[in-house]
Amino acid sequence: MAIVIEQPDAPRSRKGAQWEKRAWIFMRISGVILIFLIIGHLLVNLVLPERGVKAIDFAFVAGKWASPFWQVYDGLILWLALIHGTNGMRTLVNDYSEREWLRKALNVTLWVVAAALILLGTLVITTFDPCIDPNVHNYLPDLVCKG
Amino acid sequence: MSTAVESVKEIAVVPSFTVTLFVRRFDPEKDEEPKWQDFDVTVFGTDRVLDALHKIKWEVDGSLTFRRSCAHGVCGSDAMRINGRNRLACKTLIKDLDISQPIYVEPIKGLKVEKDLVVDMNPFYQAYRDVKPFLIASDTPTAERIQSPEDRARFEDTTKCILCAACTTSCPVFWTDNQYFGPAAIVNAHRFIFDSRDEAAEVRLDILNDKEGVWRCRTTFNCTEACPRGIEVTKAIAEVKQAVLRGRR
Secondary structure, eight states: OOOOOOOTTOOOOOTTTHHHHHHHHHHHHHHHHHHHHHHHHHIIIIISSTTGGGGOSHHHHHHHHTSHHHHHHHHHHHHHHHHHHHHHHHHHHHHHOOSHHHHHHHHHHHHHHHHHHHHHHHHHHHHOOGGGSTTHHHHSOHHHHOO | OHHHHHHHHHHHOOOEEEEEEEEEEOOTTTOSSOEEEEEEEEEETTOBHHHHHHHIIIIIOTTOOOOOSSSSSSSOOOEEEETTEEEEGGGOBGGGSOTTSOEEEEOOTTSOEEETTEEOOHHHHHHHHHTOOSOOOSSOOSSOOOOOHHHHHTTTGGGGOOOOOTTGGGOHHHHHOTTSOOHHHHHHHHHHHTOTTOSOHHHHHHHHSSTTSGGGOOOOOHHHHHOTTOOOHHHHHHHHHHHHHHTOO
């Protein structure tokens, strides 16, 4: 009887094998982009305004989100930072949770929270209305919210 | 004449000193948990940790169990955790350690302890087998396969591995996740992936592009520091990552 030896160079096919690779690439790319986004964020919010951190108030934020540029900018930080951070937490969970059900539960919780935060944040950035606040007249000139 | 004899005598006297060794002991037939046991050993400046262990085993307590074969840093049998660092007991001179303090000797971490300093190496060897650590070529060899010095230099560093498991058992990812291939398996895959004579680089890259493959590496550099052969392990892993991204060597 002939003995059949498995070909050592037979290709392996596994589902979802590319997932970890994509996650790794995402971490590298998002990490580099986030460095510049966050330095810019800190500069514009804390360093460049005359009164520094005290300049941040409702009007300041409203002024920024009136421009599509800052909507996209803040939206990018929100998405990249949350996915980057959650994926990092996922690797920690995978490292340290020994029981499979616990690992699954923690990972599902992580992604549900991240998705909720991304959804909420995106909603705020895209549908932000500076006139919704009754105190807004204290900060914004009347002509902004008329009509 | 007499002064010359005396000076020869002086050279011949190698100074000895006493060190305390705390050895992690575990007897599966008696102990529930491993425990520390201390031994005072008189050693010489030329002695290595392995010599002290021999002294204990041969003169004090014959039940002390550890692995060693060549005792000269070639076979890779006696990797152990000495003062919290993975080293070969046969390549660690006692005088190079801080001898004002006791020396702590433990089994390497992350593998099941079988007895004293002996661990179950099977998961380690299985990961090694899984990366197919042998030349895979389609042609029938009729003469030697010629390779240029440059092509050979490409994987020179990773040929030095002696499979002592010092790197894999210093890896925090391996400690918590035994499914991870570990640095040693990736180093040995690297040795063939970047060998110009080998034809199965893609297969090995596919194997290491796994959930428990190269992406688990967190570049903590513990492996590079632990390697008694001075292999740049983390660099080799990074090169394999790059090769996986390219899809070829």
